[in-house]
Amino acid sequence: MGFQKLPGTQDFLPGSVERWQFVESKARDICRRFNFREIRTPIFESTELYQRSVGETTDVVEKEMYTFTDRGNRSVTLRPEGTAGVVRSFVENKLYGEPELTKLYYIGPMFRYERQQAGRYRQFHQFGVEALGAVDPALDAEVIALGYTFYTEVGLKGVSVEINSVGTPAVRAAFRDRLLEFLEPKRELLCKDCQSRIDRNPLRVLDCKVDQAHFEGAPSILDSLDEECRSHFKALKGHLMDMNIPFTINPRLVRGLDYYTHTAFEFKAEGIGAIDTIGGGGRYNGLVADIGGPDQPGVGLGLGLERTVILLEKQGVELDSLNGVDVYLVALGEAADREVTRLLHSLRLRGIAAERDYQGRKMKAQMKSADRLQVRFTAILGDDELQRGEISLKQMSTGEQRVVPLHELADVIIKASITNINNEGV
Numbered sequence: 328m329g330f331q332k333l334p335g336t337q338d339f340l341p342g343s344v345e346r347w348q349f350v351e352s353k354a355r356d357i358c359r360r361f362n363f364r365e366i367r368t369p370i371f372e373s374t375e376l377y378q379r380s381v382g383e384t385t386d387v388v389e390k391e392m393y394t395f396t397d398r399g400n401r402s403v404t405l406r407p408e409g410t411a412g413v414v415r416s417f418v419e420n421k422l423y424g425e426p427e428l429t430k431l432y433y434i435g436p437m438f439r440y441e442r443q444q445a446g447r448y449r450q451f452h453q454f455g456v457e458a459l460g461a462v463d464p465a466l467d468a469e470v471i472a473l474g475y476t477f478y479t480e481v482g483l484k485g486v487s488v489e490i491n492s493v494g495t496p497a498v499r500a501a502f503r504d505r506l507l508e509f510l511e512p513k514r515e516l517l518c519k520d521c522q523s524r525i526d527r528n529p530l531r532v533l534d535c536k537v538d539q540a541h542f543e544g545a546p547s548i549l550d551s552l553d554e555e556c557r558s559h560f561k562a563l564k565g566h567l568m569d570m571n572i573p574f575t576i577n578p579r580l581v582r583g584l585d586y587y588t589h590t591a592f593e594f595k596a597e598g599i600g601a602i603d604t605i606g607g608g609g610r611y612n613g614l615v616a617d618i619g620g621p622d623q624p625g626v627g628l629g630l631g632l633e634r635t636v637i638l639l640e641k642q643g644v645e646l647d648s649l650n651g652v653d654v655y656l657v658a659l660g661e662a663a664d665r666e667v668t669r670l671l672h673s674l675r676l677r678g679i680a681a682e683r684d685y686q687g688r689k690m691k692a693q694m695k696s697a698d699r700l701q702v703r704f705t706a707i708l709g710d711d712e713l714q715r716g717e718i719s720l721k722q723m724s725t726g727e728q729r730v731v732p733l734h735e736l737a738d739v740i741i742k743a744s745i746t747n748i749n750n751e752g753v
Contacts, residue, residue, distance in 0.1 A: 335441070335449025346636050347452075349646045351434055353481050354454045354630075361473050363432040363456050368412040370436065374402040380411040380614055382585025385531070386520075391439040405438035409455040410586070410611065410627055411618070417459055418620030428466075432456040434632075446599040446634045455608075457627035459615065464559050467590040467610055467626050468566035474594055474606055474628050475572050481635065482644040483596065486605070488572060490592045491580040492560040493530070493609070494552055502551040503529055513541050533579040547578040559589050586611040590626065598641045599634055606630035653704060654740055655697035656683040657690060660710035667708055670718075670736070677737045697723070704740060708733075 332338060339347055358365070374394050381387050393405040406412055413431055416422075422429050434454045441447055456473060458466050471488060478486040493499065506529050514522055517538050524531045533542060552560065567574050574592075582591045593607035608628030615623040639646070654674065658667040667683055674681040682700060684693045690707075697705045707719040718736055721728040722743070731739050 333449075335443050337448060337450070345651065346639060346646060347632065350481050350632060350635055350639070351454070354432070354434060354477060357473060357477050357480065358432040358456065361430070361456075361469065363430040363458075363473075366413055366416060366431040366433055367435070368409075368416050368433065369406075370438075371403050371405050372412050372415065374404040376411050376415055376618065377404055377407060380414070380586055380618055381408065382528070385528070385585055387439065391441055393438045393440060407437055407439045409433050409435070409437065409453055409629055410457060410614070413455075413457045413627075414459070414611075414614055414620070414625065415618060417457075417623075418615060418618060423460065423615070423621055423623050428461050429459045430456070431458075444602070446602050446631070446637050448633060452632040453629045454632055455627060455629040457625060459623055459625040462559075462612065462624045464562040464590070465566050467563050468570065468572070470608065470626050470628050471567065471574075471592055472570050472572050474608070474630055477630065478594060478596075478605075478635070481639065482642075482646075483635070483638050484642055485596055485598075487595045488567075488574040488592060489577040489580055489595060490563065490567075490574050490590065491577050492549060492552055492556055492589055493581055493587050493591045494548060494556045495588055496613070498548070498551055498553055498556055499530060502546070502548045505546045505551065506530065506533075509545050516541055528585070530581050534581045539579075542579065545579070548581075549576075549578050556589060563590055582607060582609055586614040586617070588612045592628075594630070596634075596638055598638055602634070605634040605638065651680055652682050652700045652702045653680045653744070654682075655693070655700060655702045655705045656681060657693045657697075657705060657707045658683070659690060659707065660713075662710045663708045663713050666713050666733075670706075670708070670733070674737055674740075677741070679737060679740055704743075706736060 374392070377392060378388055387407050392407050395403055397403050413433060417429060432455065434452070436450050436452050438450055440449055443449070454477070456470060458470060471490070475486070475488060494502065507525070510525050510529060510532060514525060517532070518535065521532045521535050521538050532538070533545065580591055580593060587609040589610040589612065591609035593604050595603045596605050597603055599605070606628060608626070610624070610626040612624040614625060615621065656667045656671055658664040671681050671683050682702070684696065688696070694705065702723060705721045705723060707721070712718055716733050717730050718733050719728060720731050720736065720739065
């Protein structure tokens with residue numbers, strides 16, 4: 328029996344990987360416009376980093392991390408999320424010493440040992456941003472707006488934003504007592520996970536997708552906010568309205584990580600089975616200090632790229648970037664074959680995606696290959712045309728064929744591309 332990929336992993340094959348390239352390039356372009364700079368951190372970190380930052384009683388730390396002991400007898404974990412590693416790098420490299428706000432983004436794989444289901448993998452990919460150095464709720468709103476802009480510009484429909492305030496540690500401590508008073512009589516009705524969480528992390532109980540029917544009438548953390556938290560949340564709502572970012576308030580939204588303070592938010596969309604959360608984030612004002620840095624505030628988000636790609640496919644979103652080859656060169660004759668080698672390279676240097684046959688096939692087979700590649704043009708060069716300094720160029724969508732000077736081939740293809748873009752924009 329041959330080798331197979333491990334459960335919860337995927338191969339991204341030609342024909343589908345182009346969707347990934349599209350969403351990644353869109354993410355990078357949006358970050359450029361929002362003035363976020365890329366950061367790349369290791370795929371594995373010290374286990375203690377995640378225990379301290381994410382929270383020892385979270386599902387991520389208790390059940391889902393890929394943790395092992397390396398040859399140096401160190402406990403190492405494949406990163407289950409992006410924020411902890413970015414903040415560790417922020418502290419270690421003293422980025423907090425810069426005079427400006429630090430705005431960073433990342434794109435890469437994460438690892439969690441989870442039960443497989445639609446849109447959930449053990450190696451998955453996230454696009455995330457982190458903004459460190461300011462408490463202004465306008466920055467929270469900017470991060471939410473960045474995520475909403477990403478989903479809008481990749482072409483997804485029906486994406487909604489839910490927001491909440493999870494207060495400060497002091498606010499949560501007071502709310503915890505009210506919540507426990509509500510939950511204790513219901514303990515035996517709840518799932519095993521919730522029964523365990525009641526004692527260790529009762530706010531997480533409200534996040535349970537199984538027991539929502541039992542939480543009718545539960546106290547709202549919004550009623551426990553102090554003046555600072557209420558003011559921050561009110562300003563956040565105002566900034567979102569100013570940017571025309573639609574949102575709803577969900578007082579049960581707490582997120583699955585312990586480091587959040589004040590703002591918590593999620594992006595929701597239907598179409599991936601039981602899962603409707605496709606991204607989320609929040610503010611984490613104490614995290615930098617918790618892992619050994621100065622007391623610097625922060626806010627960020629993480630968006631699941633698998634779920635984005637699945638939704639693009641389910642919604643039938645057409646992506647312009649999927650067609651990758653501009654011209655296929657066909658050589659008829661030995662001299663023409665040599666010229667096609669030179670011509671192919673010169674076209675590529677001009678920014679044109681070009682391909683040719685390397686298997687010695689007849690012209691008919693080469694034309695079928697061009698069809699399979701969905702090229703925009705086929706250029707046919709024979710020895711006679713070569714002597715005249717000409718080449719036959721066929722536009723595949725219309726079947727129109729004309730003869731053009733060899734030295735003008737690149738210019739003709741580029742001009743046709745510009746004309747096509749302009750026509751589509753009209």
